[in-house]
Amino acid sequence: MLPQPTVEQALAAFTLPEKLGFGRISAPVMFSATYEKGEWSEGRLIPFGPIELMPNARSIQFAESVFEGMKAYRVPPARPHLFRPLDNAGRFARSATRVGMPAVPESLFLAGLDAVASACADFIPTRSGSSLYLRPTLFSTEGGYDVVNSGAFRFLVLASPSEPYSSGPMRVRIERDDVRAARGGVGAAKTGGNYAAAMRATTRAVADGCTVSLWLDPQQRQTIEELSGMNIFAVIDGEIHTPVLSDSILPGITRDSVLRLAAHSGYRTVERPMPIAELLADIAANRCSELFASGTAAIINPIESLLDADGRQHRPGASAVALRLRQSLLDIQEGRAQDPFGWIHRL
Secondary structure (H helix, E strand, C coil): CCCCCCHHHHHHHCCCCCCCCCCCCCCCEEEEEEEECCEECCCEEEECCCCCCCCCEHHHHCCCEEECCEEEECCCCCCCEEECHHHHHHHHHHHHHHCCCCCCCHHHHHHHHHHHHHHCHHHCCCCCCCEEEEEEEEEECCECCCCCCCCCEEEEEEEEEECCCCCCCEEEEECCCCCCCCCCCCCCCCEHHHHHHHHHHHHHHHHCCCCEEEEECCCCCCEEEEECCEEEEEEECCEEEEECCCCCCCCCHHHHHHHHHHHHCCCCEEEECCEHHHHHHHHHCCCEEEEEEEECCCEEEEEEEEECCCCCEECCCCCHHHHHHHHHHHHHHCCCCCCCCCCEEEC
8 A cells, every 4th residue: 555645745746727617626734633432533634645444434325414515715915814714613513413423522623724725825816706716515424324423533624726617697597396495304404315305306407508406496396496506596676586595405604694785785684485487477478577696605696597307498688786796705705805794704
């Protein structure tokens, strides 16, 4: 077996490619901590590479895992910084608690983010819209086929220098058959199983020339919930509407940022149940002037059309509000504008 490189050697050997994509390039280091016998280790920075995991680990067998998605930014002259890490820490803890896993202490969560982002500061892309995407991950390492929570876990912070997930207006496919999450289930937690449940519909959407699926409520398939990996907004009669949160909708941190930034910018925001039939009628009547998506990966992206199962396309057309909010959010995230909300965490 070849000797493993040190952290210093891994960093020195890494070169940032010109073309990044989203999540395709792995940073050369990661942060690792373990949980055993009721206690967390201190955690340390190690070279990125394969890890050992028993094939009967419950993270593999029963999807006993949760994760977060967040970003570090470095657009000169701003110094490298994180965006809303305390909010990600809180959601990470809630996700872990929902599936019976030990919550990672906030101090350990932040230490992992700071260690990876600081070590990779030179590899944070400086082009506006690009970033160092960070993926805190918690998974069980204990093996067994009995359906109980494990007693051993590993916490990793992974990183990927990335461009935006989607750089232009999106086409979205309305999913009329599958559901992503059930009421009373784990839809409000960021678990691997939720994303596995979305894969088939996403594959259908891509085959139809779309980017993602739009999910409807799991009981009647009548009310809008969210997109795969993103929340959805509609501009209706000049107001910004979004589905009210439930236990089958992930409470997006970018979603909350959009609502607060929009209200700060003078828009009226409305969180309410949004029937899909009503939204399509509003588009047809020109009451809904635009749709857009929000998410850590996508930032804020206009939606140019909704594709229904019967092949009909519904096009709101405009994107002025989405693009205005996107630029305002990026200006805060990238350090060009004042942060009135206390969202920026300097490394």
